[in-house]
Amino acid sequence: MAEKIPAGSWVQIHDIELAAEERAPQVPEDTGRVPLEKWIKGFLQEAAELDEEVEIETVIGNRYRGRLVDADPSYDHSFGKAVPELLQVGRELKEMLREEGGE
Amino acid sequence: MAAKTYQEVMERRNQIMKEAVGIDYDRFRRNELVFDYEKMMAEVGYQLDEIREIQGQTGVGKTPLLELENLTAIARKLAPAGKGARIFIKDEASNPSGSFKARRASVSVYHAKKQGYSGVVAATSGNYGAAVASQAVMRGLDTIIVQEVYDSQGKGQPEILEKGRKCEAYGAEVLQLTVGPELFYTFLKVLEDTGFFNASLYTPFGIAGVETLGFEIISQLRKDEGQDPAVVVCTNAGGGNLTGTARGINKAGAKETAVVGASVDLSGLHMASDRDFNRKSFTTGHTGFGIPFATWPDRADVPLNAARALRYMDRYVTVKQGEVFYITEALAQLEGMERGPAGNTSLAAAVALAQEMDRDEIIVVQETEYTGAGKHPIPQLNFARENGVEIRRGDPEDEVPGENIIIPEEPGQIKARDLDLKRIRLSYLNKALENSGLKELGREEVKFLSAEINLSVEKTRELLEENFEVEIRH
Helix, strand or coil: CCCCECCCCEEEEEEEEECHHHCCCCCCHHHHCCCEEEEEEEEECCCECCCCEEEEECCCCCEEEEEEEECCCCCCCCCCCCCHHHHCHHHHHHHHHHCCCCC | CCCCCHHHHHHCHHHHHHHHHCCCHHHHECCCCCECHHHHHHHHCCCHHHHHHHHHHCCCCCCCEEECHHHHHHHHHHCCCCECCEEEEECHHHCCCCCCHHHHHHHHHHHHHHCCCCEEEEECCCHHHHHHHHHHHHHCCEEEEEEEEECCCCCECHHHHHHHHHHHHCCCEEEEEECCCCHHHHHHHHHHHHCCEECCCCCHHHHHHHHHHHHHHHHHHHHHHCCCCCEEEEECCCCHHHHHHHHHHHHCCCCCCEEEEEEECCCCCCCCCCCCHHHCCCCCCEHHHHHHHHHCCCCCCCCCCCCCHHHCCCEEEEECHHHHHHHHHHHHHHHCCCCCCHHHHHHHHHHHHHCCCECCCEEEECCCCCCECCECHHHHHHHHHHCCCEEEEECHHHCCCCCEEEEECCHHHCCCEECCHHHHHHHHHHHHHHHHCCCEECHHHHHHHHHHHCCCHHHHHHHHHHHCCCEECC
8 A cells, every 4th residue: 555645745736727628729739639737736635645636735825626746846957967069158259359350 | 606617717807807907998998999008007007206116115126237348349349340339238137036027026016915915816937927926925915826837748848947946935826737828717717716916917017117127227327328228129028028118218218229129039839839838948038929929919818918019119130049048158158147048038139239330339138037947058958959959059040949959159140130020010900900890090090000010100001001901081
């Protein structure tokens, strides 16, 4: 049996906001084939397992229901690897400033 | 409990909007076509002095205006003899939430508080969310931000993920959605359920808040340099940045200053497409917003859009994604300012435009924005590469949005490419006539259209007569 996530945990839930067939008529064809999905973070109201339907309270006190998808939502965006295409730009421009003439 | 299907919610949009902004827009309409824009701005907005006071209370505005001497020197090396205007930049990143959007949020949030709303809602994937959340903290209101973040694979733009994080840092509730225009539907439901204020980007409050930016540029330059700028370049998306800045410039009495819009060229990519969503490396400041909003502003989340860029644009240019990333690197390496990248769209344009201008003239880039993890050339280029976009150095002229990003080999390759304003004006007129259904135009209608497209009444009449089947009463 999967372990229950304790009540009060900071979690993320997922919900289908509009099924594909309920979407706006003007959406492009590729977008119209998929549902409009929604994610919200908040404090879990009752202990539950992942994938269960749960209720959360957001940081400003609103209640939402949805499927529990993340028991520890984190910020994973970063800077990542150096980009070789940018590495020389500063050197080249400084060299250009040092060159005589043109001014 | 009110019904919640897409159609049902959209049918209630006008009622929901009215309660959530407290503006009866019908008061300003004269007929199917004409509305009194200046009356709307005057009656609903606040006066410039009041706004300076409101912004002063929350630390907004009065940002430094800095001369970019090294980038000016580069532009002069590339320019013909005698050419190469001095480039200045307004460091809007020093606003409390890190962008000029703090100005845009300040008046809305102040007004919401004054009207007794307990919270504010904004639909935005940009810097505006953090601006609203930050201002709301200062005024003691709650914030909900509705954001378009993911494609159907659950993959999120790093830039938008960072903007969401920043909203949460200010204690906002963030609703994250997949791609699609129905974000507006979710937004309406939130307004209806919470009774919060609609801190739309496009109300008179939002636009009036930006007027101080244009006004400050003129006052600072007159004081420091004893002259008005020949050109102010504004990164253009929904049009509010340009509209507010231009109005502020006009209020400062700088009649000779030209206002130039600049957008990143994302032609060919569909903004509401699930597939294209993560193939663009700019989520704002691009033609995907800039052109539709210039040609028809009333597509926003309010019945009448106060951001009307075509009214104020003297010129509209595009730059490439690779050029903006290059200039963002240059700003850090030559001027010691790590900012952007999207806000540097106008800087890329300015480096090219300065080369056309005389050396004793001044060109002002009217914003910078904060940068950080996710929201920076390095993560954005890494993300593009992961999504199959080719990154290379070369001639940016060869860049194809969604397929490649070309970092220039030298700064002379950066160009400000003119969009045909006549075409944009014709497109606006076409939509205005189509939507109003009018076949006969009197003096009032022509005058309104002339203001809308920033052209004399005479030339507007000529454009109408040459291109449309309408009767014009003289």
